[in-house]
Amino acid sequence: MYHTILIRYGEISLKGRNRSKFEDLLINNIKFALKDLPYQSIKKAYGRIYIDCSSNWEAVVDALQRVFGIVSLSPVFKTELELDAIKKAAQTLMENAQGSTFKINARRPNKHFPLTSMEMNQELGGFVLRNFPHLKVDVHHPQIELHVELRNEAAYLYHTIIPGLGGMPVGSAGKGFLLLSGGIDSPVAGYLTLKRGVNLEAVHFHSYPFTSERSKQKVIDLAQILANYAGRGEIKLWVVYFTEIQKALQRSKYPELNITLMRRLMLKISERLAKRENALALITGDSLGQVASQTMESIHTINAVTNMPIFRPLIGLDKQEIVDLAVKIGTYETSILPYEDCCTVFVPRNPATKPRIDQVLEAESQYDLEALIAEAVEKTECLTVTKSVELF
Numbered sequence: 056m057y058h059t060i061l062i063r064y065g066e067i068s069l070k071g072r073n074r075s076k077f078e079d080l081l082i083n084n085i086k087f088a089l090k091d092l093p094y095q096s097i098k099k100a101y102g103r104i105y106i107d108c109s110s111n112w113e114a115v116v117d118a119l120q121r122v123f124g125i126v127s128l129s130p131v132f133k134t135e136l137e138l139d140a141i142k143k144a145a146q147t148l149m150e151n152a153q154g155s156t157f158k159i160n161a162r163r164p165n166k167h168f169p170l171t172s173m174e175m176n177q178e179l180g181g182f183v184l185r186n187f188p189h190l191k192v193d194v195h196h197p198q199i200e201l202h203v204e205l206r207n208e209a210a211y212l213y214h215t216i217i218p219g220l221g222g223m224p225v226g227s228a229g230k231g232f233l234l235l236s237g238g239i240d241s242p243v244a245g246y247l248t249l250k251r252g253v254n255l256e257a258v259h260f261h262s263y264p265f266t267s268e269r270s271k272q273k274v275i276d277l278a279q280i281l282a283n284y285a286g287r288g289e290i291k292l293w294v295v296y297f298t299e300i301q302k303a304l305q306r307s308k309y310p311e312l313n314i315t316l317m318r319r320l321m322l323k324i325s326e327r328l329a330k331r332e333n334a335l336a337l338i339t340g341d342s343l344g345q346v347a348s349q350t351m352e353s354i355h356t357i358n359a360v361t362n363m364p365i366f367r368p369l370i371g372l373d374k375q376e377i378v379d380l381a382v383k384i385g386t387y388e389t390s391i392l393p394y395e396d397c398c399t400v401f402v403p404r405n406p407a408t409k410p411r412i413d414q415v416l417e418a419e420s421q422y423d424l425e426a427l428i429a430e431a432v433e434k435t436e437c438l439t440v441t442k443s444v445e446l447f
């Protein structure tokens with residue numbers, strides 16, 4: 056029934072060249088999101104983006120609801136600049152609207168149109184009242200607001216405003232490396248980072264045969280869901296083989312520090328990969344106080360291994376808030392599958408909750424860390440994971 060999708064975007068603070076960079080990137084990301092869908096054209100005008108699509112507009116709206124940078128969108132009826140045609144369109148739209156009060160909101164960028172916006176409001180308001188006797192006008196809090204935009208090329212009518220994801224177009228910030236486990240938290244941390252425009256790659260630590268192929272597949276599946284929100288519809292996943300390091304840690308004289316050592320090694324290896332691939336930050340799913348490795352003391356000691364910025368977008372969220380987000384973005388069902396993670400397999404009976412840096416350095420001095428790190432980086436596998444269209 057609709058002909059066009061109107062897209063509103065933009066952080067208000069964007070100006071000048073930044074604004075056009077933002078718009079071009081958003082249009083590019085929209086084209087990627089609509090790659091497999093039919094649409095006729097996509098263009099920018101009056102600080103908005105318009106997509107002409109005569110068939111399958113529901114699928115187009117659905118895909119656009121996964122594109123960061125879109126604040127809201129409206130399916131729009133496009134018609135000739137002629138009063139009778141506009142009334143006919145208004146009739147169809149009002150037949151499909153829910154509510155008992157309404158208001159007409161006309162705008163007239165095209166000053167050649169014979170009626171002013173006030174006259175248009177009155178003309179169309181009278182028309183709706185005559186044709187829909189159960190409706191009443193409410194100019195302050197209408198349940199249905201019928202927008203009419205009179206432009207040079209056509210008239211556009213709509214009454215529905217669908218919220219978008221907001222945020223910034225992916226690719227507008229630099230590249231970041233997400234430490235992606237198979238759990239609930241880290242995919243949500245990845246989603247929130249994508250939301251701010253970060254071009255995301257993921258790194259996963261796998262300890263085959265202590266962790267199974269199925270646990271690796273689960274992480275690939277999670278990356279595939281995240282790829283739905285990534286600008287180009289794909290995410291690079293670096294799989295680090297962590298088995299030798301885990302075995303070495305098993306021989307430690309300080310087993311209570313193993314989680315701390317393991318986390319520091321994860322960060323060190325991620326940092327190596329990230330720098331090589333020109334990424335500017337690491338991202339984890341830590342939430343303050345959630346487990347032994349996420350006390351302030353632990354974070355302090357683990358963080359000291361690198362001077363690369365580490366983003367922890369979940370730091371202030373409660374578990375339930377993280378779960379709610381995981382459900383919303385579609386990762387929850389996969390995250391709760393029961394396949395073991397390398398941390399659960401090797402977790403010591405009494406992990407230190409306040410590991411001190413001098414103790415950790417002493418424990419690390421048992422190993423040739425540089426050799427362990429270099430070997431892990433050398434054996435890392437890179438997969439390109441593409442979004443799955445069927446996920447939702």
Ligand code: ATP
Pocket residue numbers: 233234235236237238239240241242258259260261321338339340341345346348349396397398
């Ligand atoms: P989740 O795995 O969902 O984060 P969790 O509470 O089990 O939940 P922790 O084991 O405490 O997470 O790990 C904290 C963070 O360390 C994770 O959010 C993730 O960023 C990183 N991490 C943990 N295990 C791995 C792994 N095997 N590969 C990559 N990153 C990991």
Ligand code: MG
Pocket residue numbers: 238240241340341342345
């Ligand atoms: Mg966690």
